[in-house]
Amino acid sequence: VPAPDEVVGRGLAHERTILAWNRTGLAVAVCVAVLVRHAWPLQGVGRDLAVAMIAAVVLLWVPVVATASRRPGRRSLVFFLMTVATVGLAVVGCLVAFLTNPR
């Protein structure tokens, strides 16, 4: 039987980890917003599409955090997808930097 302070330690570690996932989700949303802001003009349908994309990121984050809330096990797929998504954002960022012509 684990000691009480060990139980508390594990619970707090779990809580800190969930908070870290949520911070990361906010960082993803901000990064997508920055990219969308500069990817195309935010007028008319383009603006609605941009808002829909940011909302989609937030909605996609729900199952990610739900998976992260479970007890830790072999969840390498979540981490792998997270890495692929971040590298994908970097590729989009490079395209935005190359293709757009800022004033």
Added chain:
Amino acid sequence: MATDPPATEGPPATEDLAAEAPSVAREPDVRFTYANERTFLAWNRTALALIATGVAATQLLPKLHVAWGRRLLGLPLIALGAIVAAQSFRQWRDNEQAMRHARALPRSLMPLILTAGIVIVGAVAVVLAAFGTD
């Protein structure tokens, strides 16, 4: 054909012993697993911040006299973000393996890569600020 003598003599290093010994994978303390997970997430957020900063540098800075001046600052930051993201997954996986087999955690080069990258981009920014603007 003559064979080369062993490169080193004496007992093998601890890491070599760990690699040779048929260790049994065990579930590590959940707190260490969470700590490893949070470290991965912290590196991932750093990567996202680098990407956002790189995009902002290419889009929001005033035009410089140097050709490709803004891209010279922004693109390395975005590339550094991609490298940090890929390396963070590798480090998380290696740490997880090391903990499961009760080995020492592998040494990480990521702080060095990140610091060197930021210092280089910072130096380029200083040069551009000194010579590339009005």
